[in-house]
Amino acid sequence: MSGLNSRLDFANIEVILLEPTAHARVVRDILRALGILNMRECKSIEEAADMVTVRDPDLLILDSEAGDESVNRVVRDIRGGRLGTNPFAVIIVLTWERDESRIWNTLNAGADDLIAKPLSVKLIADRIENLVRARKKFVATADYVGPDRRTGERQNTGDPEPIVVPNNLRYKATGDKSARCDRESLKKARLSVGLQRLQRMTGELARIATIIEQDLERSEGYLRPDQDDIAKLSMLVEEISEYVQAHDLKHVRDLVTSLRKVMDGIGTGPDTNIRQFEILRLHGHALLAALLEGDDAPELLAQALKQAIAIAGTEDAAGAA
Numbered sequence: 001m002s003g004l005n006s007r008l009d010f011a012n013i014e015v016i017l018l019e020p021t022a023h024a025r026v027v028r029d030i031l032r033a034l035g036i037l038n039m040r041e042c043k044s045i046e047e048a049a050d051m052v053t054v055r056d057p058d059l060l061i062l063d064s065e066a067g068d069e070s071v072n073r074v075v076r077d078i079r080g081g082r083l084g085t086n087p088f089a090v091i092i093v094l095t096w097e098r099d100e101s102r103i104w105n106t107l108n109a110g111a112d113d114l115i116a117k118p119l120s121v122k123l124i125a126d127r128i129e130n131l132v133r134a135r136k137k138f139v140a141t142a143d144y145v146g147p148d149r150r151t152g153e154r155q156n157t158g159d160p161e162p163i164v165v166p167n168n169l170r171y172k173a174t175g176d177k178s179a180r181c182d183r184e185s186l187k188k189a190r191l192s193v194g195l196q197r198l199q200r201m202t203g204e205l206a207r208i209a210t211i212i213e214q215d216l217e218r219s220e221g222y223l224r225p226d227q228d229d230i231a232k233l234s235m236l237v238e239e240i241s242e243y244v245q246a247h248d249l250k251h252v253r254d255l256v257t258s259l260r261k262v263m264d265g266i267g268t269g270p271d272t273n274i275r276q277f278e279i280l281r282l283h284g285h286a287l288l289a290a291l292l293e294g295d296d297a298p299e300l301l302a303q304a305l306k307q308a309i310a311i312a313g314t315e316d317a318a319g320a321a
Protein backbone atom coordinates (compact mmCIF):
# COMPACT_ATOMS: atom_id res chain seq x y z
CA MET A 1 0.00 0.00 0.00
CA SER A 2 1.43 3.36 -0.99
CA GLY A 3 1.97 5.98 1.68
CA LEU A 4 0.24 8.52 -0.57
CA ASN A 5 -3.07 6.67 -0.25
CA SER A 6 -2.86 5.65 3.40
CA ARG A 7 -4.50 8.74 4.93
CA LEU A 8 -1.55 9.41 7.20
CA ASP A 9 -1.27 13.00 8.42
CA PHE A 10 2.30 14.27 8.21
CA ALA A 11 1.47 17.96 8.70
CA ASN A 12 2.88 18.13 12.26
CA ILE A 13 5.87 15.83 11.80
CA GLU A 14 9.17 17.44 12.84
CA VAL A 15 11.96 16.37 10.46
CA ILE A 16 15.69 17.00 10.42
CA LEU A 17 17.05 16.50 6.91
CA LEU A 18 20.79 16.14 6.37
CA GLU A 19 21.54 16.31 2.65
CA PRO A 20 24.94 17.83 1.83
CA THR A 21 24.70 17.35 -1.94
CA ALA A 22 22.77 18.78 -4.84
CA HIS A 23 20.05 16.16 -4.18
CA ALA A 24 18.76 18.19 -1.22
CA ARG A 25 16.03 19.75 -3.32
CA VAL A 26 14.94 16.34 -4.64
CA VAL A 27 14.55 14.91 -1.12
CA ARG A 28 12.84 18.06 0.11
CA ASP A 29 10.34 17.98 -2.74
CA ILE A 30 9.56 14.30 -2.10
CA LEU A 31 8.91 15.00 1.58
CA ARG A 32 6.69 17.95 0.73
CA ALA A 33 4.73 15.76 -1.68
CA LEU A 34 3.97 13.54 1.33
CA GLY A 35 2.68 16.52 3.29
CA ILE A 36 5.77 16.97 5.47
CA LEU A 37 6.23 20.70 5.93
CA ASN A 38 8.25 21.10 9.15
CA MET A 39 11.77 20.42 7.90
CA ARG A 40 15.06 21.63 9.29
CA GLU A 41 17.64 21.27 6.52
CA CYS A 42 21.32 20.76 7.32
CA LYS A 43 24.36 20.66 5.06
CA SER A 44 26.84 19.07 7.46
CA ILE A 45 26.75 16.35 10.10
CA GLU A 46 27.92 18.88 12.69
CA GLU A 47 24.96 21.13 11.88
CA ALA A 48 22.59 18.15 12.11
CA ALA A 49 24.01 17.12 15.50
CA ASP A 50 23.62 20.67 16.80
CA MET A 51 20.04 20.72 15.53
CA VAL A 52 19.21 17.50 17.39
CA THR A 53 20.24 19.14 20.67
CA VAL A 54 17.82 22.07 20.24
CA ARG A 55 14.92 20.33 18.47
CA ASP A 56 12.93 17.20 19.21
CA PRO A 57 12.73 15.58 15.77
CA ASP A 58 10.21 12.82 15.14
CA LEU A 59 12.16 11.73 12.06
CA LEU A 60 15.77 12.18 11.00
CA ILE A 61 16.77 11.60 7.39
CA LEU A 62 20.56 11.53 7.09
CA ASP A 63 22.52 11.18 3.85
CA SER A 64 25.64 9.04 4.27
CA GLU A 65 27.45 11.28 1.77
CA ALA A 66 28.02 13.55 4.76
CA GLY A 67 30.49 10.83 5.84
CA ASP A 68 29.66 7.24 6.72
CA GLU A 69 31.48 7.17 10.04
CA SER A 70 30.29 10.63 11.08
CA VAL A 71 26.67 9.73 10.35
CA ASN A 72 27.03 6.39 12.15
CA ARG A 73 28.54 8.13 15.17
CA VAL A 74 25.62 10.56 15.39
CA VAL A 75 23.15 7.66 15.14
CA ARG A 76 24.96 5.79 17.93
CA ASP A 77 25.07 8.92 20.10
CA ILE A 78 21.33 9.45 19.67
CA ARG A 79 20.54 5.81 20.47
CA GLY A 80 22.89 5.84 23.44
CA GLY A 81 21.21 8.92 24.92
CA ARG A 82 24.31 11.06 24.48
CA LEU A 83 22.78 13.38 21.89
CA GLY A 84 19.34 14.95 22.12
CA THR A 85 16.50 14.11 24.48
CA ASN A 86 14.85 11.27 22.54
CA PRO A 87 16.97 8.18 21.80
CA PHE A 88 13.98 6.59 20.04
CA ALA A 89 13.47 9.10 17.22
CA VAL A 90 12.96 7.38 13.87
CA ILE A 91 16.17 7.49 11.80
CA ILE A 92 16.48 6.83 8.06
CA VAL A 93 19.85 6.88 6.29
CA LEU A 94 20.09 7.52 2.54
CA THR A 95 22.96 6.10 0.51
CA TRP A 96 24.38 5.32 -2.91
CA GLU A 97 26.54 2.70 -1.21
CA ARG A 98 26.34 -0.93 -2.31
CA ASP A 99 29.19 -2.32 -0.20
CA GLU A 100 27.63 -4.85 2.18
CA SER A 101 30.01 -4.24 5.09
CA ARG A 102 29.43 -0.49 5.02
CA ILE A 103 25.68 -1.02 4.84
CA TRP A 104 25.80 -3.26 7.92
CA ASN A 105 27.95 -0.72 9.76
CA THR A 106 25.17 1.83 9.29
CA LEU A 107 22.41 -0.55 10.37
CA ASN A 108 24.49 -1.68 13.34
CA ALA A 109 24.76 1.94 14.48
CA GLY A 110 21.02 1.76 15.21
CA ALA A 111 19.30 3.33 12.20
CA ASP A 112 15.71 2.21 11.58
CA ASP A 113 16.12 1.96 7.83
CA LEU A 114 18.64 2.39 5.03
CA ILE A 115 17.28 3.54 1.69
CA ALA A 116 19.38 3.16 -1.44
CA LYS A 117 19.31 5.89 -4.05
CA PRO A 118 17.94 6.79 -6.55
CA LEU A 119 14.84 7.89 -4.67
CA SER A 120 11.20 8.18 -5.66
CA VAL A 121 8.10 9.51 -3.94
CA LYS A 122 6.61 6.02 -3.71
CA LEU A 123 9.80 4.50 -2.29
CA ILE A 124 10.08 7.12 0.46
CA ALA A 125 6.34 6.99 1.14
CA ASP A 126 6.29 3.22 1.54
CA ARG A 127 9.32 3.15 3.84
CA ILE A 128 8.04 5.97 6.07
CA GLU A 129 4.63 4.34 6.24
CA ASN A 130 6.25 1.08 7.33
CA LEU A 131 8.00 2.92 10.17
CA VAL A 132 4.67 4.44 11.18
CA ARG A 133 2.66 1.22 11.09
CA ALA A 134 5.17 -1.58 11.70
CA ARG A 135 8.31 -0.18 13.29
CA LYS A 136 10.51 -2.87 14.85
CA LYS A 137 10.81 -3.14 18.60
CA PHE A 138 14.17 -2.23 20.18
CA VAL A 139 16.85 -4.38 21.77
CA ALA A 140 19.99 -3.44 23.65
CA THR A 141 23.28 -5.31 23.86
CA ALA A 142 26.70 -4.38 25.21
CA ASP A 143 27.45 -2.33 22.09
CA TYR A 144 24.13 -1.81 20.32
CA VAL A 145 20.83 -0.02 20.93
CA GLY A 146 18.31 -0.04 18.12
CA PRO A 147 15.71 -1.96 16.15
CA ASP A 148 15.62 -5.74 16.60
CA ARG A 149 16.78 -7.15 13.25
CA ARG A 150 16.64 -10.81 14.27
CA THR A 151 14.27 -13.15 12.50
CA GLY A 152 12.18 -15.62 14.46
CA GLU A 153 14.52 -18.47 13.57
CA ARG A 154 17.56 -16.59 14.88
CA GLN A 155 16.14 -15.76 18.30
CA ASN A 156 17.54 -17.97 21.05
CA THR A 157 16.71 -18.55 24.67
CA GLY A 158 18.48 -15.89 26.71
CA ASP A 159 18.43 -13.31 23.92
CA PRO A 160 17.23 -9.85 24.99
CA GLU A 161 13.46 -9.40 24.94
CA PRO A 162 12.41 -6.78 22.34
CA ILE A 163 11.04 -3.55 23.84
CA VAL A 164 8.27 -1.34 22.45
CA VAL A 165 9.59 2.24 22.41
CA PRO A 166 7.77 5.54 21.89
CA ASN A 167 7.22 6.52 18.25
CA ASN A 168 6.19 10.13 17.85
CA LEU A 169 6.15 9.67 14.09
CA ARG A 170 3.29 7.18 14.53
CA TYR A 171 1.54 9.32 17.13
CA LYS A 172 1.50 12.44 14.96
CA ALA A 173 0.67 10.59 11.74
CA THR A 174 -2.16 8.44 13.14
CA GLY A 175 -3.21 9.93 16.47
CA ASP A 176 -2.29 6.72 18.32
CA LYS A 177 -1.73 8.03 21.86
CA SER A 178 -0.05 4.79 22.98
CA ALA A 179 2.91 5.70 20.73
CA ARG A 180 3.23 9.24 22.08
CA CYS A 181 6.69 10.30 23.18
CA ASP A 182 6.19 12.24 26.42
CA ARG A 183 8.24 12.51 29.59
CA GLU A 184 6.70 9.45 31.24
CA SER A 185 6.91 7.15 28.19
CA LEU A 186 10.49 8.28 27.54
CA LYS A 187 11.49 7.60 31.13
CA LYS A 188 9.92 4.13 31.09
CA ALA A 189 11.47 3.13 27.75
CA ARG A 190 14.90 4.51 28.63
CA LEU A 191 14.87 2.55 31.88
CA SER A 192 13.84 -0.69 30.15
CA VAL A 193 16.44 -0.32 27.38
CA GLY A 194 19.09 0.82 29.84
CA LEU A 195 18.58 -2.13 32.18
CA GLN A 196 18.66 -4.54 29.25
CA ARG A 197 21.92 -3.03 28.05
CA LEU A 198 23.34 -3.07 31.58
CA GLN A 199 22.57 -6.78 31.85
CA ARG A 200 24.25 -7.45 28.52
CA MET A 201 27.30 -5.37 29.50
CA THR A 202 27.76 -7.22 32.78
CA GLY A 203 27.45 -10.53 30.93
CA GLU A 204 30.06 -9.39 28.41
CA LEU A 205 32.33 -8.23 31.24
CA ALA A 206 32.19 -11.69 32.84
CA ARG A 207 32.76 -13.38 29.46
CA ILE A 208 35.91 -11.41 28.59
CA ALA A 209 37.32 -11.74 32.09
CA THR A 210 36.75 -15.52 31.93
CA ILE A 211 38.60 -15.79 28.60
CA ILE A 212 41.61 -13.86 29.94
CA GLU A 213 41.59 -15.87 33.16
CA GLN A 214 41.60 -19.16 31.22
CA ASP A 215 44.38 -17.97 28.89
CA LEU A 216 46.53 -16.99 31.87
CA GLU A 217 45.92 -20.36 33.52
CA ARG A 218 46.99 -22.24 30.38
CA SER A 219 50.14 -20.14 29.99
CA GLU A 220 50.88 -20.23 33.75
CA GLY A 221 50.86 -16.45 33.82
CA TYR A 222 53.40 -15.88 31.02
CA LEU A 223 50.88 -14.70 28.44
CA ARG A 224 50.09 -11.00 28.50
CA PRO A 225 46.36 -10.22 28.09
CA ASP A 226 45.31 -8.77 24.76
CA GLN A 227 45.27 -4.98 25.14
CA ASP A 228 42.08 -4.72 23.08
CA ASP A 229 40.39 -6.97 25.63
CA ILE A 230 41.70 -4.83 28.47
CA ALA A 231 40.43 -1.69 26.72
CA LYS A 232 37.01 -3.31 26.22
CA LEU A 233 36.87 -4.30 29.89
CA SER A 234 37.78 -0.76 30.92
CA MET A 235 35.08 0.70 28.67
CA LEU A 236 32.46 -1.73 30.01
CA VAL A 237 33.35 -0.91 33.62
CA GLU A 238 33.12 2.81 32.91
CA GLU A 239 29.75 2.54 31.16
CA ILE A 240 28.33 0.23 33.83
CA SER A 241 29.47 2.67 36.50
CA GLU A 242 27.96 5.66 34.67
CA TYR A 243 24.60 3.93 34.29
CA VAL A 244 24.40 2.78 37.93
CA GLN A 245 25.28 6.29 39.11
CA ALA A 246 22.85 8.02 36.74
CA HIS A 247 19.95 5.78 37.81
CA ASP A 248 21.01 5.56 41.48
CA LEU A 249 20.83 1.76 41.65
CA LYS A 250 21.68 1.59 45.34
CA HIS A 251 21.60 -2.20 45.61
CA VAL A 252 24.66 -2.57 43.35
CA ARG A 253 26.45 0.71 44.05
CA ASP A 254 29.04 -0.80 46.45
CA LEU A 255 29.74 -3.63 44.03
CA VAL A 256 30.34 -1.20 41.16
CA THR A 257 32.69 0.86 43.34
CA SER A 258 34.61 -2.35 44.05
CA LEU A 259 34.52 -3.25 40.36
CA ARG A 260 36.18 0.03 39.43
CA LYS A 261 38.92 -0.48 42.00
CA VAL A 262 39.70 -3.94 40.62
CA MET A 263 39.79 -2.58 37.06
CA ASP A 264 42.03 0.32 38.12
CA GLY A 265 44.46 -2.22 39.56
CA ILE A 266 44.55 -4.08 36.25
CA GLY A 267 45.18 -0.90 34.34
CA THR A 268 48.06 0.36 36.48
CA GLY A 269 49.65 -2.74 38.02
CA PRO A 270 53.13 -3.74 36.74
CA ASP A 271 52.35 -7.47 36.63
CA THR A 272 49.50 -9.54 35.32
CA ASN A 273 47.61 -11.08 38.22
CA ILE A 274 45.22 -13.88 37.34
CA ARG A 275 43.31 -13.26 40.58
CA GLN A 276 42.27 -9.83 39.36
CA PHE A 277 40.49 -11.34 36.38
CA GLU A 278 38.95 -14.05 38.53
CA ILE A 279 37.48 -11.37 40.80
CA LEU A 280 36.43 -9.28 37.81
CA ARG A 281 34.54 -12.30 36.48
CA LEU A 282 32.91 -12.81 39.86
CA HIS A 283 31.85 -9.15 39.93
CA GLY A 284 30.24 -9.57 36.52
CA HIS A 285 28.29 -12.64 37.62
CA ALA A 286 27.26 -10.95 40.87
CA LEU A 287 26.06 -7.83 39.07
CA LEU A 288 24.08 -9.84 36.57
CA ALA A 289 22.46 -11.90 39.34
CA ALA A 290 21.53 -8.73 41.22
CA LEU A 291 20.03 -7.07 38.16
CA LEU A 292 18.02 -10.18 37.35
CA GLU A 293 17.08 -10.54 41.03
CA GLY A 294 18.41 -14.08 41.13
CA ASP A 295 18.23 -16.12 44.33
CA ASP A 296 22.02 -16.37 44.48
CA ALA A 297 22.56 -12.61 44.16
CA PRO A 298 23.25 -11.84 47.88
CA GLU A 299 25.80 -14.65 48.17
CA LEU A 300 27.56 -13.64 44.94
CA LEU A 301 27.61 -9.96 45.98
CA ALA A 302 29.16 -10.81 49.34
CA GLN A 303 31.70 -13.16 47.77
CA ALA A 304 32.78 -10.61 45.15
CA LEU A 305 33.27 -7.85 47.71
CA LYS A 306 35.12 -10.17 50.10
CA GLN A 307 37.56 -11.33 47.43
CA ALA A 308 38.11 -7.79 46.13
CA ILE A 309 38.98 -6.63 49.66
CA ALA A 310 41.32 -9.61 50.06
CA ILE A 311 43.25 -8.95 46.87
CA ALA A 312 43.45 -5.23 47.63
CA GLY A 313 44.94 -6.07 51.02
CA THR A 314 47.50 -8.39 49.42
CA GLU A 315 48.57 -5.74 46.91
CA ASP A 316 48.82 -3.06 49.61
CA ALA A 317 51.02 -5.33 51.70
CA ALA A 318 53.26 -6.07 48.70
CA GLY A 319 53.59 -2.38 47.99
CA ALA A 320 54.53 -1.60 51.59
CA ALA A 321 57.21 -4.33 51.56
